[in-house]
Amino acid sequence: MSADRLGARFLQDPLTRAFSTVLADVRSLDLGGQVADYIPELANVDADAFGIAATSIAGHTYATGDSATTFTIQSISKPFVFALVLAEIGFDRFLEHVGVEPSGEAFNAISFDDAGRPANPLINAGAIVTTSLMPATSADERFARIRDGLSVFAGRTLAIDQRVYDSESRTGNRNRALATLALSTGVLASSVDGAAEPYFQQCSLLIDTADLALMGATLANNGVNPRTGVRAVSAEVARHVLSVMSACGMYDRSGDWMVRVGMPAKSGVGGGIVAVAPGEYGIGVFSPPLDAFGNSSRGVETLRTLAARFGLHLFRHADQPGSLVQAIEFDPETATLSVRVRGALDFVDAERVVHETLAAATAHEFTTLVFDLSGVTEATPFVARVLHDLLEQARSAYTVTAVDPGGIVTGIR
């Protein structure tokens, strides 16, 4: 559902308004930048176009500015092709061909480690090898599989911009050279053209910021497209991809990016950036002028502003998570201690529940312990194991009643 309008016709939804304010604020800044022209056809874009879209893991999209203007995905295809290839061949086999280390170098650097592998799948050398790893019997089939896979992330069939593809194919000799070097070190899994042409094609797929937001939201949502409900990749693959995006997504700007923005992201020379707030949002931004590092100037500023205003930095968290131990009650008449727990329980939550229960158990003389988990919505296997252990130990000294309709703890044997 598009959340452009809520109920009443005059009322614009507050989330879209918040994104529109960010767009207006960033548009008012003089950020400079140059539209990429090393692929000649890329120079023919509207340099003023500026759009933002965000899609939550509930599948709602908030879009503002030129959010429906299409542009070529370019390097933003790389993390998604990396995801598709991981799903096909697994992480261990992937690592025989490409590393996952930040290169600290420009996107088109000649980057090969001692084992002959490119540093990571998000610089050109690594991305071309990654494309070669998509199993196929021909270059056409390889691209078809990549296009189909990226279309699952986007929730619609993506089309290619033939002119941009022809333009890059005509001029992309540095990328062919990188593929040739990868062939010489033994890591390229296809012929040079069998990797370079599908790579140029994947970079020429047309998307808009709403597509980018949904593709990012699919990574944010453990690999399931939150609009279509279709799984693009496993949760583990989505996690691997976000990890590599965190370390390497913004090339030689990746460290500064994680400090200032704190969202795994990937930029493209077409002017797009996708950023992911895991478990929350995918965000797409588009503005063609690029900064000295090859990242959209307005895109970088937009994501910095969004991260600060919306509190999206990955390492930001509440000082004190909400109350998980809802109530601890002691009834002296029946010598019963009741502990009521609620919410989604993670590692640190288990610690709080255990400590508060032990403190109450030390403070009171009781014979019956009632442990009420009916308000618990989710618990990691680790938390379930810890609470199970707590109750098993309590059983040796007290009468224990576990209220556990979800079988979170009582389901463990």
Ligand code: DON
């Ligand atoms: O390989 C290239 O040169 C382009 N097709 C893609 C490069 C790119 O988007 C780099 N991104 N920031």
